Amino acid sequence: MNGLRASFVTRLGGFSLEAAFNGPGVGVTALFGHSGSGKTTLLRCIAGLERAQGYLEVNGEVWQDRKTFLPVHRRSLGYVFQEASLFPHLSVRRNLEFGWKRIARSERRVAFEQAVELLGIEPLLPRNPSSLSGGERQRVAIARALLTSPRLLLMDEPLSALDERSKQDILPYLERLHGELALPVIYVSHSLTEVARLADYMVWMEQGCVSAQGALAEVLSRFDLEASEAEEAGAVIDAVVAVHDHPYHLTGLDSPWGRLWVKQMDAIPGRRVRVRLPARDISIGLVPDRDSSILNVWSAQVDSVGDAAPGQVLVRLRQPDDEQAPPIIARITRRSADALELSEGRRVYARIKSVALM
Numbered sequence: 452m453n454g455l456r457a458s459f460v461t462r463l464g465g466f467s468l469e470a471a472f473n474g475p476g477v478g479v480t481a482l483f484g485h486s487g488s489g490k491t492t493l494l495r496c497i498a499g500l501e502r503a504q505g506y507l508e509v510n511g512e513v514w515q516d517r518k519t520f521l522p523v524h525r526r527s528l529g530y531v532f533q534e535a536s537l538f539p540h541l542s543v544r545r546n547l548e549f550g551w552k553r554i555a556r557s558e559r560r561v562a563f564e565q566a567v568e569l570l571g572i573e574p575l576l577p578r579n580p581s582s583l584s585g586g587e588r589q590r591v592a593i594a595r596a597l598l599t600s601p602r603l604l605l606m607d608e609p610l611s612a613l614d615e616r617s618k619q620d621i622l623p624y625l626e627r628l629h630g631e632l633a634l635p636v637i638y639v640s641h642s643l644t645e646v647a648r649l650a651d652y653m654v655w656m657e658q659g660c661v662s663a664q665g666a667l668a669e670v671l672s673r674f675d676l677e678a679s680e681a682e683e684a685g686a687v688i689d690a691v692v693a694v695h696d697h698p699y700h701l702t703g704l705d706s707p708w709g710r711l712w713v714k715q716m717d718a719i720p721g722r723r724v725r726v727r728l729p730a731r732d733i734s735i736g737l738v739p740d741r742d743s744s745i746l747n748v749w750s751a752q753v754d755s756v757g758d759a760a761p762g763q764v765l766v767r768l769r770q771p772d773d774e775q776a777p778p779i780i781a782r783i784t785r786r787s788a789d790a791l792e793l794s795e796g797r798r799v800y801a802r803i804k805s806v807a808l809m
């Protein structure tokens with residue numbers, strides 16, 4: 452069967468892991484959760500580094516079940532750690548060739564040039580690892596992992612050792628991983644921003660268990676998970692650049708919710724973009740509000756209303772004409788929610804005050 456199916460039970464000292472998830476067969480599955488929730492332990496189980504009881508299937512191949520336990524060297528996986536460990540005495544090119552040349556030609560699924568191009572490391576090939584920045588080293592480490600033609604790529608907080616600027620530099624390369632690679636990637640992170648930008652599927656971990664999983668937009672819009680996360684609540688939607696309105700310096704995006712106007716972007720029509728709509732920047736009205744200065748007003752239907760901070764609620768809204776469209780969330784006062792008589796099914800208008808391009 453296509454996809455990832457993982458289920459593990461283990462105990463490490465006082466910590467117990469009991470986690471199961473199903474992820475897509477291509478694209479990025481994020482294991483997200485606070486420090487100590489068990490993300491790395493689960494990743495180590497998947498790699499076969501922990502001998503946990505469990506089940507693991509990767510695009511139809513069973514790596515572990517009651518009778519089988521493939522040891523780590525027989526699992527076709529690439530592993531990228533928090534800090535890249537490159538061979539210091541070999542050039543970048545030789546580092547990349549190290550794993551690649553050991554794979555039989557017929558089994559190579561990623562061409563040398565493709566990995567180099569994907570991670571933008573052509574100019575680095577003659578260099579020595581000691582002369583690279585942290586971000587460049589990580590890009591080389593990712594390319595090296597890909598060149599071993601793995602059936603699964605594991606990444607454990609690959610950006611956590613980098614400073615803010617290097618993170619911003621490397622993110623566009625990581626974004627390409629979910630669009631251009633025909634293999635599943637499992638990406639561990641405790642940064643909601645990183646996950647919102649990179650993942651297709653999200654597995655939310657709390658205290659060794661999976662508390663929610665599903666398509667990224669669906670899970671991000673669930674506000675019942677942890678009250679502490681409510682401050683960051685917001686939706687993520689994928690859209691396509693449609694038109695530019697040059698005189699007004701605006702760009703119109705086509706999204707599952709309809710047209711979305713953003714500050715003018717330097718992108719040709721047809722380019723896919725991901726945008727984040729923070730809950731605190733969406734308000735709700737009962738009329739379209741044509742007299743206001745807000746550019747983006749969408750017709751919506753209340754899906755649910757949940758408590759946020761004292762006096763505040765998070766309202767999950769659905770696109771009334773398209774069940775498949777990801778939900779969006781508004782954060783408003785309890786008083787407004789009562790005044791507008793918001794309850795499931797109520798037709799409203801969502802006014803979007805700001806949009807962040809990711």
Ligand SMILES: Nc1ncnc2c1ncn2[C@@H]1O[C@H](COP(=O)(O)OP(=O)(O)OP(=O)(O)O)[C@@H](O)[C@H]1O
Nearest residue numbers: 463464465466485486487488489490491492493641
């Ligand atoms: N070998 C071990 N023996 C005992 N306890 C362990 C062992 N390995 C991990 N733990 C404990 O298991 C818990 C989960 O650790 P894990 O590293 O999986 O969490 P995490 O979500 O990846 O955290 P972080 O984001 O900080 O890396 C922690 O409380 C940790 O101390």
